[in-house]
Every structure is written in structure tokens, then in C-alpha cells.
Amino acid sequence: MxxxxxxxxxxxxxxxxxxxxxxxxxxxxxxxxxxxxxxxxAVSNKKKGAYFNLGGHALYHGDALATFRELGLSLQGNQPSIDGYGIWKGKLLTMPMSVKSLLTTPLLSWKGKMELASWLAKFGKLDTHRYDQISLREWIESNLHDPMVRNVFYALLRTASYVVAPDMQAAGPVLQQLQHSLQGVLYLDRGWGxxxxxxxxxxxxxxxxxxxxxxxxxxxxxxxxxxxxxxxxxxxxxxxxxxxxxxxxxxxxxxxxxxxxxxxxxxxxAIEITAACLDVALRRLPKPKQQFVYGIDQTIFLSNQSRAAYLSDDGAQVISVIKYQGEKKNPDKDLQDLEQTLDLVQPGWRDELVAKQYLPHVTVCHDFLHMRRQHxxxxxxxxxxxxxxxxxxxxxxxxxxxxxxxxxxxxxxxxxxxxxxxxxxxxxxxxxx
Ligand SMILES: Cc1cc2nc3c(=O)[nH]c(=O)nc-3n(C[C@H](O)[C@H](O)[C@H](O)COP(=O)(O)OP(=O)(O)OC[C@H]3O[C@@H](n4cnc5c(N)ncnc54)[C@H](O)[C@@H]3O)c2cc1C
Structure with a gap:
């Protein structure tokens, strides 16, 4: 004993x-x-010189980062740019994340651009706890008017939380997570391991x-x-x-x-949240400018984590593609969707493949703050x-x-x-x- x-x-x-x-x-x-x-x-697996997390992992400006700093962790890595693209109707279009991209994106009408600009200006100061008791859907539908601005927010908030259940998810925590992500996230050298x-x-x-x-x-x-x-x-x-x-x-x-x-x-x-994750290490990027992509009309996300972190010993680029599963899971279809996203963003990626990892159904969280939660x-x-x-x-x-x-x-x-x-x-x- x-x-x-x-x-x-x-x-x-x-x-x-x-x-x-x-x-x-x-x-x-x-x-x-x-x-x-x-x-x-939070383990990382090394394959042919490339470090793969269990799906793409980003460290936000939240409790974990503060805790790790308090404990003296060195946390080597960098903050990637948030400029990227959105997938809408099968096309890659500039995602409105900064003043420049907001002005140039074809995703939004002029009215939509004005609405999003005004939200981005005040969003950082929003007291998100006021919205802990209402669903994400309710917050979006009552605060945002332009349909495309709503779509952009759904995509950003889904990416920040992995949750595809806007009627169930409490708005406050995910709005706070988006505030954290807009401050920039950290990708870690050699992964979360x-x-x-x-x-x-x-x-x-x-x-x-x-x-x-x-x-x-x-x-x-x-x-x-x-x-x-x-x-x-x-x-x-x-x-x-x-x-x-x-x-x-x-x-x-x-x-x-x-x-x-x-x-x-x-x-x-408890409501479990799962994802299908495809990670690939590529010798070089067929399209070097296309490294960060939100699905707007698809529950997909792609990020080249190597653009901000050391993730391979020989310079290969490690890209994570994630499908947020919600209640619908179909491993074959999910893999097809993930590969099609790579085909769109990095055409010819198969010719550059060094290593890959596919996780058809991984639990991202076992529960979170949602409207059915009693305690x-x-x-x-x-x-x-x-x-x-x-x-x-x-x-x-x-x-x-x-x-x-x-x-x-x-x-x-x-x-x-x-x-x-x-x-x-x-x-x-x-x-x-
Ligand atoms: C695809 C994916 C992407 C993610 N992306 C992000 C992200 O971008 N940002 C972010 O902040 N978080 C992200 N996460 C979440 C993050 O990885 C988890 O929140 C975190 O690692 C959970 O840590 P934990 O200790 O709570 O649980 P776990 O890591 O699951 O640890 C629980 C441990 O308990 C052990 N265990 C279970 N049963 C027993 C038993 N009977 N006896 C002994 N041991 C047992 C398990 O083996 C495990 O090691 C992501 C997760 C996934 C899967």
C-alpha cells in the first residue's frame, strides 16, 4: 500500500x-x-521528422497560457497572422479580419462591411459574461443583421470552440474565446507535447x-x-x-x-464534441499564400501551423485540416471533405506529401457550458x-x-x-x- x-x-x-x-x-x-x-x-507524435498534435492545436490568451507562464514554462513558438481566406460556395475568398481585408473582401456588401467594422472595433471590450445564459444563436440573431456578417461570426466562433451547436452553446464563453483569439494565438514549436x-x-x-x-x-x-x-x-x-x-x-x-x-x-x-482531423507534412506548399482558411458554408478549418512554429526537422510544412462534426459523423465522407479542402487550398499536395495522420473521430471536449447544463x-x-x-x-x-x-x-x-x-x-x- x-x-x-x-x-x-x-x-x-x-x-x-x-x-x-x-x-x-x-x-x-x-x-x-x-x-x-x-x-x-495534448501529446504530439513524430512521423518522418514532422510533429503532429492530435489535430491542430492553438494556445489562446486564456487561463492555460497564464497558468503555464506562472509555472515557468518556456512555451517556444510564435503567433501566426490572422489574415486568411474563407470558403464560400466552393471558392476561396479573402476573410475580413483586418481593415485592409475588410475593404477588399468580396464576401460582404458595403452595408455588411460597415456592420462588421463596427463590431470588430467594439468587440474586444464586450462584457461577454452578460451572455452566459443565452444561446449563441440568440446572440447572433439579435445582435447581427447582415446575413453574411452572421455567417462570418458563425465560422469564427465555431473555430474558436469546435462546437457546431449554436442553439445549445452558451454565447458568453465562446464570445470570450473569440476575444482571446483576436488577440492572436500561439502555435508551439514541436507541438503541444x-x-x-x-x-x-x-x-x-x-x-x-x-x-x-x-x-x-x-x-x-x-x-x-x-x-x-x-x-x-x-x-x-x-x-x-x-x-x-x-x-x-x-x-x-x-x-x-x-x-x-x-x-x-x-x-x-455532458455533451461530447468531436472532430475529424487530417494533418499532413508537405515538402513545400503548392500555393504559399493560402495557409489559413475558415469554412464559411462548411464546418471546416485549415491552418499551416508551420508558418509560426518549428514543426519539422527538415523544413516540411505541417498543415492541420479539421472537420467539426456536430451530430453528423461519417468517417469516409469526412476524410473526403478534408482532402477536398486540401485540393482547393493546396492543389497538388499529394505530390509533396511527406507524412500524414488521420483521426476520424477524436473527442475535443467531453462537455462545455451549454443551455441544458443544470450544474x-x-x-x-x-x-x-x-x-x-x-x-x-x-x-x-x-x-x-x-x-x-x-x-x-x-x-x-x-x-x-x-x-x-x-x-x-x-x-x-x-x-x-
Ligand atoms: C482535435 C483537437 C483539437 C484541439 N484543439 C485545441 C486548441 O486549439 N486549443 C485548446 O485550448 N485546446 C484544444 N484541444 C483541447 C485540449 O487538447 C484538451 O482540452 C486538453 O488536452 C484536455 O486535457 P485534460 O487533462 O482535461 O484531458 P486528457 O488530455 O484527456 O487527460 C485525461 C487523462 O486521463 C487518463 N485516464 C483516463 N481514464 C483513466 C483511468 N481509468 N486510469 C488512469 N488514467 C486515466 C487518459 O489516458 C488521459 O491521459 C483540442 C483537442 C483535440 C482533440
């Missing part, structure tokens, strides 16, 4: 972030990961123990408080606090009598003392990796607050964070 203050189940961004903050607060911490390597969905390498190094430096290739099959509790984590190979880890960063359905499965806890509602309300998940599972959840799905309005880091920090704050109130019961009502 191994004994720890905190056992973290899952070694992705959320698990590693939680572990580092726990260790920095002086807690004996272990991370238990079922795969043979850490990273979860570099984040994981640095997080692991910092965690180990602070004394976190890493247990990989160990699948957790149960978390056990007695008299309303957590006791152990049980692994498939029989390893038992005793912990005063357990943080689950596995998906909501798995977290539910790991806890005995989860039906009687908040985990049940969190699993039931914000976590950080504490209220019915079982010492049990917490974190991970991108345990979002309180943050999106994607920002939700992973923010939820990890909430879980650790909760642990520390509980310990503080146990040491000083007279202060139990005080929030120490």
Missing part, C-alpha cells in the same frame, strides 16, 4: 497542472496514468511521483470519505484526496454508488469528502485547455481550503483562496 496526500487520476494537462500546484503546496502527490506516456490529448514535457519536468522537480501504464479501476470510499485508488494490476494507493481528471463517464464508473452523487448529473448532462461540474463531489473532478469538461465557462487548467486549480484550492478549515474549524466559513 502506497500513501499520498493527493492521488491524481489521469496525466493530461489537467492532471499535471493539479499535481504541480499540489506539490508546490507541500502535498505528497502521485499522478496515475493508464497510457504508457503522459499527456492525454512540448507543454507536457515541461509540465512533467516541473512536477518531478517538485517531487510528484508519476505512475504510467496503470489504469485506475476504482476509487474506494468509506463513511463518506475517500480511502484508496485501486489500479487494474492490483496496486492500491491510499490518499486523503483524489482528483479525477478522466472523462465524466469514466469518473462515474470509477466511483462506487456514483448514481447517488453529483457525478451522475454531470455525466447525464457546473466540480471541483468537489459534494457527497464524498476528499473527492474532486478536473479536466476540460469540468468547465465553469472556460473552453478547451483553459478549462483543464482552471478546473485543476479549483480542485487544489478546494483541497487546501478543506485542510485549512480542518486545522482551524473556527475558520471553516472563510474562503482562503
Amino acid at each position: 502506497q500513501k499520498y496526500d493527493i492521488a491524481v487520476v489521469g496525466g493530461g494537462v489537467a492532471g499535471l497542472t493539479a499535481a504541480i500546484y499540489a506539490a508546490k503546496a507541500g502535498k505528497q502527490t502521485i499522478v496515475i496514468e493508464k497510457q504508457d506516456r503522459l499527456g492525454g490529448r 512540448a507543454i507536457i514535457d515541461e509540465l512533467r519536468e516541473i512536477a518531478v522537480k517538485h517531487g510528484v511521483r508519476m505512475l504510467t501504464s496503470s489504469k485506475v479501476v476504482a476509487t474506494e470510499h468509506r463513511d463518506g470519505a475517500v480511502q484508496h485508488v485501486r489500479c487494474e494490476d492490483g496496486t492500491l494507493v491510499e490518499a486523503k484526496h483524489i482528483i479525477l481528471t478522466a472523462p465524466p463517464a469514466v469518473a462515474h464508473q470509477l466511483v462506487l454508488n456514483a448514481e447517488a452523487t453529483a457525478l451522475h448529473a454531470w455525466r447525464e448532462q 457546473q461540474p466540480g471541483p468537489a463531489v459534494p457527497e464524498i469528502s476528499g473527492l474532486y473532478v478536473a479536466g476540460e469538461w469540468a468547465s465553469h465557462g472556460e473552453l478547451l485547455v483553459d478549462a483543464a487548467t482552471a478546473s485543476a486549480k479549483r480542485a487544489i484550492q478546494c483541497v487546501l481550503a478543506l485542510e485549512y478549515s480542518e486545522r482551524k474549524p473556527e475558520n471553516a466559513h472563510r474562503n482562503i483562496v
Whole structure:
């Protein structure tokens, strides 16, 4: 039996972030990961000298970037230009992202250009939280008038969140994500695996123990408080606090009598978001100017991430093409759509191909803030003392990796607050964070 203050189940961004903050607060911490390597969905795979993320990944100016900076990660990489194209009726047309492109784009009428210009001027200062309770569709339909301006916003907001459910998605968080993306995103040298390498190094430096290739099959509790984590190979880890960063359905499965806890509602309300992702490394770009493309009448996005980051050892260009799947999934048709997008944007790309990766159906997030959500998940599972959840799905309005880091920090704050109130019961009502 191994004994720890905190056992973290899952070694992705959320698990590693939680572990580092726990260790920095002086807690004996272990991370238990079922795969043979850490990273979860933030791993990068190297193929023929090219670094592929699990689909295109951009770091926004949100909680994750601030957290990584606070933890001292070096985050090598650059900000790509946001100038690009939109696909409309099978053609590539200038996307109105700056004053110059707004004036020249054939996508908008003069009236549409005026409306979009006025929105772009004030958008950065919009108080997005005012729109947390209404759907994205409602926000767009009541604030934007020109049909093409609406289409442009749908494309930008879909790209910022991966979600194709405007009637379901809460407007506030995705509008905030667009604000972040208009400040510029960061593409990382050697992909997001570099984040994981640095997080692991910092965690180990602070004394976190890493247990990989160990699948957790149960978390056990007695008299309303957590006791152990049980692994498939029989390893038992005793912990005063357990943080689950596995998906909501798995977290539910790991806890005995989860039906009687908040985990049940969190699993039931979750809406999973998936994408089909085609990444290619090309010796050279047939059309060097066409590197960044939003689908306007298609749920597609293309970006040459190499234009801002070191992603291959021999100068190959790494392009990510993503199809946002919504409820409709058809792996053959999705691949066809992704390849057709490459045919349109980089004709002749097959002749330049060095390596490729196709992920027909990858989970981008297990849940997010939507109109059917009854409860914000976590950080504490209220019915079982010492049990917490974190991970991108345990979002309180943050999106994607920002939700992973923010939820990890909430879980650790909760642990520390509980310990503080146990040491000083007279202060139990005080929030120490
Ligand atoms: C195609 C794609 C594109 C994306 N693009 C962006 C982007 O541009 N910007 C952005 O901010 N975010 C993006 N994301 C999201 C980002 O990758 C995730 O939000 C983040 O990596 C999630 O981290 P996590 O720790 O919450 O979950 P995960 O990375 O899924 O980590 C959970 C870990 O738990 C482990 N685990 C599960 N069950 C068990 C068990 N029983 N025992 C032990 N371990 C277990 C898993 O193996 C995994 O390692 C994208 C994701 C995808 C898939």
C-alpha cells in the first residue's frame, strides 16, 4: 500500500497542472496514468521528422497560457497572422479580419462591411459574461443583421470552440474565446507535447511521483470519505484526496454508488464534441499564400501551423485540416471533405506529401457550458469528502485547455481550503483562496 496526500487520476494537462500546484503546496502527490506516456490529448507524435498534435492545436490568451507562464514554462513558438481566406460556395475568398481585408473582401456588401467594422472595433471590450445564459444563436440573431456578417461570426466562433451547436452553446464563453483569439494565438514549436514535457519536468522537480501504464479501476470510499485508488494490476494507493481528471463517464464508473452523487448529473448532462482531423507534412506548399482558411458554408478549418512554429526537422510544412462534426459523423465522407479542402487550398499536395495522420473521430471536449447544463461540474463531489473532478469538461465557462487548467486549480484550492478549515474549524466559513 502506497500513501499520498493527493492521488491524481489521469496525466493530461489537467492532471499535471493539479499535481504541480499540489506539490508546490507541500502535498505528497502521485499522478496515475493508464497510457504508457503522459499527456492525454495534448501529446504530439513524430512521423518522418514532422510533429503532429492530435489535430491542430492553438494556445489562446486564456487561463492555460497564464497558468503555464506562472509555472515557468518556456512555451517556444510564435503567433501566426490572422489574415486568411474563407470558403464560400466552393471558392476561396479573402476573410475580413483586418481593415485592409475588410475593404477588399468580396464576401460582404458595403452595408455588411460597415456592420462588421463596427463590431470588430467594439468587440474586444464586450462584457461577454452578460451572455452566459443565452444561446449563441440568440446572440447572433439579435445582435447581427447582415446575413453574411452572421455567417462570418458563425465560422469564427465555431473555430474558436469546435462546437457546431449554436442553439445549445452558451454565447458568453465562446464570445470570450473569440476575444482571446483576436488577440492572436500561439502555435508551439514541436507541438503541444512540448507543454507536457515541461509540465512533467516541473512536477518531478517538485517531487510528484508519476505512475504510467496503470489504469485506475476504482476509487474506494468509506463513511463518506475517500480511502484508496485501486489500479487494474492490483496496486492500491491510499490518499486523503483524489482528483479525477478522466472523462465524466469514466469518473462515474470509477466511483462506487456514483448514481447517488453529483457525478451522475454531470455525466447525464455532458455533451461530447468531436472532430475529424487530417494533418499532413508537405515538402513545400503548392500555393504559399493560402495557409489559413475558415469554412464559411462548411464546418471546416485549415491552418499551416508551420508558418509560426518549428514543426519539422527538415523544413516540411505541417498543415492541420479539421472537420467539426456536430451530430453528423461519417468517417469516409469526412476524410473526403478534408482532402477536398486540401485540393482547393493546396492543389497538388499529394505530390509533396511527406507524412500524414488521420483521426476520424477524436473527442475535443467531453462537455462545455451549454443551455441544458443544470450544474457546473466540480471541483468537489459534494457527497464524498476528499473527492474532486478536473479536466476540460469540468468547465465553469472556460473552453478547451483553459478549462483543464482552471478546473485543476479549483480542485487544489478546494483541497487546501478543506485542510485549512480542518486545522482551524473556527475558520471553516472563510474562503482562503
Ligand atoms: C482535435 C483537437 C483539437 C484541439 N484543439 C485545441 C486548441 O486549439 N486549443 C485548446 O485550448 N485546446 C484544444 N484541444 C483541447 C485540449 O487538447 C484538451 O482540452 C486538453 O488536452 C484536455 O486535457 P485534460 O487533462 O482535461 O484531458 P486528457 O488530455 O484527456 O487527460 C485525461 C487523462 O486521463 C487518463 N485516464 C483516463 N481514464 C483513466 C483511468 N481509468 N486510469 C488512469 N488514467 C486515466 C487518459 O489516458 C488521459 O491521459 C483540442 C483537442 C483535440 C482533440
